[in-house]
Amino acid sequence: MNSNARRSFAFRQRPSAPCAQCDQPLPSPEWSEDLSETRVRHLWWCHGCGYTFETLVVFSDEFRDRAA
Numbered sequence: 001m002n003s004n005a006r007r008s009f010a011f012r013q014r015p016s017a018p019c020a021q022c023d024q025p026l027p028s029p030e031w032s033e034d035l036s037e038t039r040v041r042h043l044w045w046c047h048g049c050g051y052t053f054e055t056l057v058v059f060s061d062e063f064r065d066r067a068a
């Protein structure tokens, strides 16, 4: 199944998240850091209210294999 891999790739290329404080959509993270092959940490900064937060994205190859 290519659909899962494709979705992960797309998400990895274009991450986005709403501000946790004022709910303003943030189009891209201020900073992204690859922790490993399957873990990416994004640092977000809302220019509207100045709030900063982090998200951790985990790509599970195990789950994909099990689902297929």
Ligand SMILES: [Zn+2]
Pocket (backbone or CB within 6 Å): 019, 020, 021, 022, 023, 024, 046, 047, 048, 049, 050, 051
């Ligand atoms: Zn905000």
